[in-house]
Every structure is written in structure tokens, then in C-alpha cells.
């Protein structure tokens with residue numbers, strides 16, 4: 001199913017290359033253990049996914065098209081939430097697949113009418129992504145073909161061995177976030193290859209075709225995965241809203 005609501009996305013003529021986004025929200029949220037998928041949980045009065053949609057469809061991002069991937073059985077839930085929250089942001093809704101990889105592939109198919117451009121893949125459950133991170137990741141993809149947001153680990157990191165464990169050099173490691181931005185046709189080629197069990201994100205799907213450039217992510221750009229993430233996200237959002245109030 002494809003659904004679109006009324007108002008047009010604000011595409012600026014200054015965007016030299018058209019930009020698209022695929023917001024993947026096709027998961028079930030098993031680690032959250034809630035009564036519904038975590039993308040629909042309430043975060044300061046609005047569903048997590050609505051926060052994410054608002055960030056990506058902000059006029060500053062200059063998106064030409066936004067695709068939201070959902071579990072097929074949740075279309076009605078999302079439609080009802082959009083009505084309840086008076087959402088008029090134009091977006092397409094498509095059914096996800098068994099895995100994140102399959103959901104992204106379905107999202108990409110929804111962009112088939114576009115010959116070229118840049119596409120961001122973003123987790124629907126990263127509602128705190130900033131305009132700066134989105135912009136810098138798109139800009140780096142425009143220059144390098146493939147770019148992902150990432151942050152340095154703050155903790156010490158150990159690898160697991162058959163017996164015990166061993167220290168890893170964390171200065172050589174990065175924690176990868178989304179957005180992950182790509183030239184549209186590069187991402188298409190990568191998603192024509194067979195799915196591997198090692199794919200955890202889009203960079204791992206693309207990296208055999210193109211080196212992945214890393215952009216400074218943001219520790220606030222957390223992925224809502226387990227219940228404490230929601231508490232942290234709420235605190236971060238309150239701080240953001242407080243900072244926007246006039247003194």
C-alpha cells in the first residue's frame with residue numbers, strides 16, 4: 001500500500017541533487033517488550049516515529065520524497081496515529097520485510113521512478129537525529145558516494161575469545177548510527193546482491209562496492225531499543241525544547 005497525506009514536501013530549488021529518505025520502522029520491537037512496536041510508543045506526547053518523520057521532513061533537509069516502512073499489519077495503527085496527531089506531512093507508506101535488510105529493499109523499490117539522487121536510510125526509532133547530522137551525512141555522500149554517522153565508544157571495549165576475553169583498541173572503533181546516506185544507484189546495486197547474515201546496517205550491504213565515509217554522529221542520536229532508552233530520549237528532548245524557549 002502507498003499512502004500520501006495532503007501537504008507537499010518543501011523542495012528547495014537550491015538542492016542541486018534530489019534527496020530522498022527511507023525511514024525504516026518495520027520491526028516489532030522485541031527487546032523493548034512493550035504492548036506495541038516501539039516506533040509507536042509515546043515520547044513527550046507524540047509517537048517516536050512521528051518525531052523522526054518531523055526531523056527528516058523539516059524544510060531545511062530539502063527532501064523530495066520520504067518513504068516510511070512499516071509492518072503491513074500496522075498500517076492502520078499509523079494511519080490512526082496520523083489522524084490523531086493531525087499529521088499533514090506528505091510521505092509514502094510501504095510494507096516492511098522479515099529483516100531490516102528486506103525493509104530497506106522494499107523502501108528502495110518505492111523510489112523506482114527516480115533516476116538518480118541521494119538517499120538517506122534512517123531508523124524510525126532514532127527520533128533525536130539533528131538537522132546538522134542529517135545535512136553533514138547527505139553532504140558527505142554527495143562527495144564520497146557512501147557516508148554514515150558514527151561516534152567513538154566512550155567505554156572500554158573487549159572482544160570475546162573461546163576462553164575469556166581480550167582488550168580492543170577503542171581508538172580504532174566507531175559506533176555506527178543512522179542516517180546512512182548513499183548515491184541512489186549505488187544503494188540500488190548493493191541491494192540487488194543476496195542478503196547475508198552479517199548485514200546489520202546499510203554500510204555493511206554497500207561496503208563491498210564502495211568505501212564507507214564516516215561523519216561525526218551525535219551521542220544524542222540514540223536508537224530506542226530497550227525501556228531505559230525511552231527515559232533518556234525523553235530527558236534529551238525536554239532539554240532540547242527548554243533550550244529553544246526564549247530566556
Ligand SMILES: Nc1ccn([C@@H]2O[C@H](COP(=O)(O)OP(=O)(O)OP(=O)(O)O)[C@@H](O)[C@H]2O)c(=O)n1
Pocket residue numbers: 024025026027028029030031032038039069096097098099100101103104123124125126223224225
Ligand atoms: N524487519 C525489520 C526489522 C527492523 N526494522 C527497523 O530497523 C530499525 C532498527 O532495528 P531495531 O532497533 O532492531 O528494531 P526492531 O527490530 O523493531 O527491534 P528488536 O530487534 O528489539 O525486535 C528500527 O527502526 C526497525 O523498525 C525494519 O524496518 N524491519
Ligand SMILES: C[C@](O)(CO)[C@H](O)COP(=O)(O)O
Pocket residue numbers: 100123175176177178200201202223225
Ligand atoms: C542500523 C543500526 O541502527 C546502526 O547502528 C543498527 O545496526 C541496527 O541494529 P539492530 O540490531 O537492528 O538494532
